[in-house]
Amino acid sequence: MRRAYVNTMKLVIPAISENERMARSIVCAMVSCLNPTMAELGDIRCALSEAVTNAIVHGYGSPEKPGEELLYIAVTLYADRSLKISVRDHGRGIADVEAAREPLFTTDHSGDRSGMGFSVMEAFCDRVEVSSEVGAGTKVTLYKTLS
Ligand SMILES: Nc1ncnc2c1ncn2[C@@H]1O[C@H](COP(=O)(O)OP(=O)(O)OP(=O)(O)O)[C@@H](O)[C@H]1O
Ligand SMILES: [Mg+2]
Numbered sequence: 646m647r648r649a650y651v652n653t654m655k656l657v658i659p660a661i662s663e664n665e666r667m668a669r670s671i672v673c674a675m676v677s678c679l680n681p682t683m684a685e686l687g688d689i690r691c692a693l694s695e696a697v698t699n700a701i702v703h704g705y706g707s708p709e710k711p712g713e714e715l716l717y718i719a720v721t722l723y724a725d726r727s728l729k730i731s732v733r734d735h736g737r738g739i740a741d742v743e744a745a746r747e748p749l750f751t752t753d754h755s756g757d758r759s760g761m762g763f764s765v766m767e768a769f770c771d772r773v774e775v776s777s778e779v780g781a782g783t784k785v786t787l788y789k790t791l792s
Pocket of ligand 1: 695699700705752763
């Protein structure tokens with residue numbers, strides 16, 4: 646049987662860097678309905694930021710037509726105060742998910758990235774699931790139970 650949820654939302658927005666902040670604000674506003682602590686809300690904000698940034702930077706990279714690629718964010722709040730947030734892109738995908746999740750692993754050669762995004766998500770959430778297919782895209786699901 647599926648767990649009872651108290652609220653759910655789907656957000657489809659262009660994968661542009663300006664929308665990283667907007668996605669955080671919208672998701673945090675919704676999670677606030679469960680009266681999280683400031684620390685819990687901060688954790689969710691950080692983890693979501695990393696997932697959204699990855700989709701924009703790595704999933705879609707330098708698009709030829711910026712704004713046409715979309716980010717799909719789904720949030721479900723459950724009655725037991727657990728929540729699930731998924732961030733999906735239809736970008737280039739990850740060849741080796743296990744390696745990508747290792748601390749300090751990055752495919753970025755500009756020096757701007759430290760390879761710590763997945764580690765941050767793991768540190769701030771109870772569980773992180775990643776499914777990806779090269780050429781098809783990536784879905785990252787964050788799970789957390791609030792106190
Ligand atoms: N949505 C995605 N699509 C394609 N590749 C991804 C995606 N998310 C992550 N990756 C790959 O996984 C690697 C590790 O991601 P992670 O977020 O841990 O580090 P980073 O983004 O390289 O650096 P940082 O997050 O510290 O700025 C990335 O370098 C990239 O190769
Ligand atoms: Mg990252």
